[in-house]
Structure formats: C-alpha cells, structure tokens
Amino acid sequence: MDRLPPLRLLTTFEAFSRYGSMRLAATRMNVTQPAISQSLKALEAHVGVSLIDRSRKPAELTEAGQILARAVRDGLGQISSALEDVRFLSGHDTSQVTVSCTVGMATYWLMPRLPDFYGQHPDITVNVQAPASDLPNLAPGIDIALRYGTGDWREGVTHKLFDERVCPVGAPAMLDRLRAEGVGLDAAPLIHVRSPHNQHWAGWEDYLRQKGIRRDRLTGQTFDNYVQAAQAVLDGRGLMLGWRSISHRALRDGALREWPEGEINLGTAYYITTSAAPSATAKAFVSWLNGADVASQ
Template sequence: MLMPRRFLPSLSLLTAFDATARTGSISQAARELNLTQSAVSRQIKTLEEQLEVPLFVRERQTIRLTLAGQTYAREVREALHRLSLASLNLRANPRGGTLNLAILPTFGTRWLAPRLPRFLAAHSGITINLVTRITQFDFRLEPVDAAIHFGAPDWPGAETVLLRREFVVPACSPALAAEYRFAAPDDLRRAPLLNLTTRPDAWERWFASHGARPSPVHGMLFDHFATAAQAAMSGLGVALLPTFLVEEELKRGELVPALDLITESAERYYLAWPADRATYPPLEAFRDWLLEETAADR
C-alpha cells in the first residue's frame, strides 16, 4: 500500500529538521546546510504542516523541540544514518555484495581479522563492514546482516549455526605465578581475580567445576577479553581467558597458566542472522567459508 505523501516528507525537509534539532538553532542549522535562515524556517514549517504536529516550541529568539519533536528527531536521525550508510556501502562496492557483520571485539581482532584476507581474496566482489557488539540486539533495529555471538543458540527472531567450542585457562603474568605459587584451585582466591562484565559468573562456575569451595568472587571488571588479558600480563591478577584468543601470549610466555587446568565453556560461538537475510548471497558465502574455517573446532 502506497503511504500518503504527508507521511513521507522530502529529504530536504528531514535534513533541515535534523540539523535544527541537533543544534537547537535555526541559524546554526542554516550555516551547516548552506541555506538561509528563512529557507530553513520554511522547511520546518512545511514539515509541521505535512505532519500536522508541532515539532518545535518557538519562544522569542529561541527554539526547542516539543516532546513529540524529541521522539521524531531520534527516529529521523536513525533513518538518515541508515540512508547515509546504504549510500556509503553502494559507493564502496557498486556491484553490491556488502555484508554488515557484528563481531565480538576480541574474537574479531584476534581470530577473525587475520583470516579475513583469505575470504576476501576468494570473494573479491564482497565488502565486509565490521561493528562491535558484546550482547544480543534486535536485528530489526540495527543495520546488520549477521552477528558472531557467544552463548546459547537462542536468539529471538534470528537463525543460528554453531561455529566453535571454547576452552578457558586461568592465566597470569609469570611474576604473579611465581609470587603466589598456585597449587590448587582454591589457591587462586588469594590473588586478585579479573572478571568480564559479560560473564559475571565465569569464575564461580570454574571453581565449581574443579570442586573448590563455593564463595563469591570479587575483583576488577573488564568489558573485553583483550583488556583483561593485558591486565593479566601486567600483573594485575588472574584472568579466565579463552585459549584460542591468547595463543600467542602463552607461546611467548607473556602469560602463563596459573594452574594447568583447561576447562570447556558451557556456551559456544555462533553465527546469527535474521531469517529474511538467510539467502542473501554475501551472507551465504561468508557463512559457508566460516563453517569451513571452524570445522576442526566444533
């Protein structure tokens, strides 16, 4: 069904509204858009007439958004961002084939990025854009075609496929290991324990899996494995780290196992995507390649 024209304002009206809403000033919006103040004022007035809703409160020489205008401004800004991103993607790859992928930060930098040149060499017509996300999100609200996810295979409104398992090891600097001389799981409680915000119960589960006494775990919090690993290398404490993400640090001796107890995580890594993108050619190609890359780790 064709939308009434008043619900589809022109781009010039929306950009004038967005600029004024962001700057809180018609004169600043006019300078940003290289227009006259009267032109911007007319565009905003036209938009309000089309929508039949006042978007600004005008008081003497000032202007501010109404409550309805505040809500509309957020949605218009997101819509303009999506249009801009679509144009940027098309310009970067005129033949199409852009894949917008959400990645876990450390997984993306440590595991995926070094392997991506192989994929791009085999699929030269595909452009991949990467954004970081550490938790699930609504695919309907994000301009993302797929996401690499750690956890359970359930993602509302999305399909998933298993990529790989994960094994974690309690790791620290050689100096910290020499200082504490850990001999049993309970010994780790004497040292500072480094925690990840997205896995708040990881240490409790690790201790329980090794028969250690139940007790709350406290310590520094980090939002990325990379920063937790760096903190561990700096001697700030013991971090529970995925072995495949810190292979190089372990090989170089910058990190050492506090205890030689490697444990498999209950969760797994998955590729997730909205059901309506399942047959999108760049996603199909990337999914097939990713499953080949992770075949030995499943």
C-alpha cells in the same frame, strides 16, 4: 514540500559550492559550463534570492548561498546514508556484509583472520559492529551475528561455529611466582569482567564453583570489557578467565600461560546466526567462517 526546488538544481549547486568554480563543477558533473550557470540561475529564481556573487572573480557564494550550501550538503549526506541503510535492509548491496559480535571476539578472533577472507573475496567489504551487549542480535542492517552461549536462540537460522572452553590465564612471570609461593586459585589475584550488559559469560564465581574451589573473597580489579581486562593480565596484575578463541594468540606467542589443569568445559560454544534468507554475500562469509581454523592466527 512543494516549495522545494528540483533535486538536479540542488546537486548542481552543491557541486559548485564544493569546488568553488563553475568550470570544475561542470567537469566533475560531465556537463557544459553554460549548463551549470543556467541551473544555478534557475535555483536562484526558485528561491527568490541571490545565492552567488558574480561580481567577484571567481564567483563566490553570498551569505544566503552559504546557508543553503550547508543545508544541501547535510541533506544530501543524510539521503546517501539512508540509501545505504535501505540497500542493507533489502540485501541489494552485494559488495558488503555486516557482522555483529562482542568486542573481544572482534579484537582477538575475527579481525586477525579477516585478511584471509579478503584474499579470497577482494570485492567484499566486511563491516564489524560490537554492540554494548555481550549477546549480539540480528537487527536491521546486520547480516550475521556471532554469539557465545548454548545456541537456543529463536530468530534467524543458527548453527555452531566451534566449541568453547575456559581456563584461567596469566602472565608467565606471575604464574611462576604464584606457583613458587604455593598460591592456588583460592588466593591468587583475580581480574573480573563485569557490566550490566555482560550477562551471558561465566565469571570467577561460576568457574570456582564448578572446580570445587572455595574462596572467601573474590576481590580484584574489575573491568567492563574483555580487552581492558586482558591488558591488565598482560601487565601482570592478576589472573583472568581465558576463552580458547580469545586467548589463543597470546598463549601461542607466550604472552600468557594457562593455569595448570585449569581448563573446564561449560557446555558452551560460538554460534553463527543469519536471517532465514541470507544474501549471497552473507553466504560467502558464513562459508568462509565455517572453514576458518579456530586455532590459527
């Protein structure tokens, strides 16, 4: 580490390598051109090799200079990313909030509503992360977790966002055909969402058991995420379990229709979880979430 040159020399060198001109580098760094030249010579003296071919007009990086330029660019980029992570962890970045939720929740509920948040808070950027697990957890860099279940989580502070209900849904043409042919849920084609990470959402087995419907076979197309399954349903390939928050827009627009008298309440809901001491930005987002109309968009 003692052999590393001063950071100011490296940042000057990176500016020169990026803009390809001492004059442009001086302009971008708001210093004089002689100051740039002196810093570059000091860096060469520290390294012990020529980094810039000054015999060319304009001056160019030597082979050694190109090697160092790549390393400096990557190194400064990693430092910048690390500083962003540190700001997130310490809550010092007051212009951003990071939310973790499932890909279905992000796609069908949260993202369509974000323009309203930006209208109220144009100075805040919302970062949305959709982990592989269907139960997002608070983690370093995560300000808010939106989770589906019964709310019995121990970390952070949790409160209910809205109650959730489930009902089979399908393309209108498919529902009309099934009803015309007298086909019920005991024989209708089903679409499943299953994966090793999907442990907390009810499946067709749970639904049919609660409704008291016996079915010999639960065969049908299977997908590992809700977005792909929803597209298959829109294409008329079968019925899927539709959660109110996720399927609402498609139902409102007529792209999907609910199975008649098919809705059930599993006693589950969507919850907001934050740290015990959320940042002001996170508080602003939670306040907006609590006021968001579940049935809107």
